[in-house]
Amino acid sequence: MKKHKKARLIYNPTSGQEIMKKNVAEVLDILEGFGYETSAFQTTPAPNSARDEAKRAAKAGFDLVIAAGGDGTINEVVNGIAPLPKRPKMAIIPTGTTNDFARALKVPRGNPVEAAKLIGKNQMVKMDIGRARGEVYFINIAAAGSLTELTYSVPSQLKTTFGYLAYLAKGAELLPRVSKVPVKITHDDGVFDGEVSMIFAAITNSVGGFETIAPDAKLDDGKFTLILVKTANLIEILHLIRLVLAGGKHINDPRIEYIKTSYINIEPQSDQQMMINLDGEYGGDAPIVLENLKNHITFYADTDEISDDALLLDPEVLAREAIAQKFSHEVEDLEVAEEN
Structure with a gap:
């Protein structure tokens, strides 16, 4: 039977x-x-x-x-x-x-x-997932640094009602408070020892709704895309965000470390608290070890890939693109003002 x-x-x-x-x-x-x-x-x-x-x-x-x-x-x-x-x-x-x-x-x-x-x-994909401290799992991103605090400070009701707009508003409010902290980060190819303002360890190419922060991320290669932001200068960060919105051009900027790795050990080099964000929620403080578990869970997916054009009718996507365009123009104005 x-x-x-x-x-x-x-x-x-x-x-x-x-x-x-x-x-x-x-x-x-x-x-x-x-x-x-x-x-x-x-x-x-x-x-x-x-x-x-x-x-x-x-x-x-x-x-x-x-x-x-x-x-x-x-x-x-x-x-x-x-x-x-x-x-x-x-x-x-x-x-x-x-x-x-x-x-x-x-x-x-x-x-x-x-x-x-x-x-x-x-249609299915054998997806990589992340593991933190050997016991907590995440599916998209681990992050740390000043801007990741906005995930905790946007009220859940505001997230539900306004979505990305709530995050962008809070992010703009927090930008002036961005600072660098000394950190030692061990990965597959060596050690980074220096100061960073933000750390992202992404599994997929979609971070906060934008698909250009880790533009070449693969779903099943067993690697995180590790992004380290080495500046806390407001104008420079705005410029990097503009490069993100311009199709992921930030990955070659000297103020960015862009690394592929299956293992990450984050060790703060000061007494300052470094909170870790796992998939948008507080996941404890560093030091922390992150491992990529290759092909760990099989997910149903559209491997033919839904056309990006078909998603442009989504009002949320349209709103975000309009905000991105407006933001890009405002950054241009700020850069011109800085030069003068």
């Missing part, structure tokens, strides 16, 4: 103006149509609700676990599955604010039905 495949949908009912809650029945029907015996779990406000359910489902022998929500929900589900010797396949239904992971996998955003239908294409 043929064994039925089993799928467990783990969804955040409050993510994206409760859009998933309104589509659960149709998503389950779609999964059933793909031959899965499907059930659903609604996360609760209890700590690690999604993580614990993902771990339970994996140990119970489910073939597929679907994480529906924002990057935080996806991160929790990954943390439930990643430590296990036998891991189910994963799919995502992105309904959050940034959806960086969905951008990288080309999964339709803000449309649970279309995201669920992607599973039927049966």
Whole structure:
């Protein structure tokens, strides 16, 4: 007798103006149509609700676990599955604010039905994920430095309502407070010993919704893209941001260290606290060791790649592009004023 495949949908009912809650029945029907015996779990406000359910489902022998929500929900589900010797396949239904992971996998955003239908294409990627301190997992980015503080200081309700606009507003407010700290960073090819204002260790090419911060990042090569910003000068940082917006031209700037590595050991060289941001949440303080686990979890993705042109109709993308253009012009004005 043929064994039925089993799928467990783990969804955040409050993510994206409760859009998933309104589509659960149709998503389950779609999964059933793909031959899965499907059930659903609604996360609760209890700590690690999604993580614990993902771990339970994996140990119970489910073939597929679907994480529906924002990057935080996806991160929790990954943390439930990643430590296990036998891991189910994963799919995502992105309904959050940034959806960086969905951008990288080309999964339709803000449309649970279309995201669920992607599973039927049966296209998958063996994804790298990050591990911090040997026990905490992340799917997109580890970061440290002055500007990463904005993730903690933007209220969750503001994130939900205004998305990128909230981050950009807070980031502009924090820019004048950027400072450099001495740090020793050991990686595959050697040691960086110097002062930095920001550290990014990216797994995908989508960071904060922008796909040009780590433009050549690969999903499955076992390498982080390590970016070290070596200046704290406001005008220079604005110039670097402008180079990012201009298609990732910052990677060759002398104020940037741009490194591919599977291992990172971050050691502050002062008594100043260095908070580590893992996928947008506080992940403890440095010192910290980050490892890239190559091809660790198999994710459903659109390997044909959804056309970028097809995403330009997304109002959020249009708004961000308009802001980027305006910001670029303002930086030009600032640079001219500085020269004069």
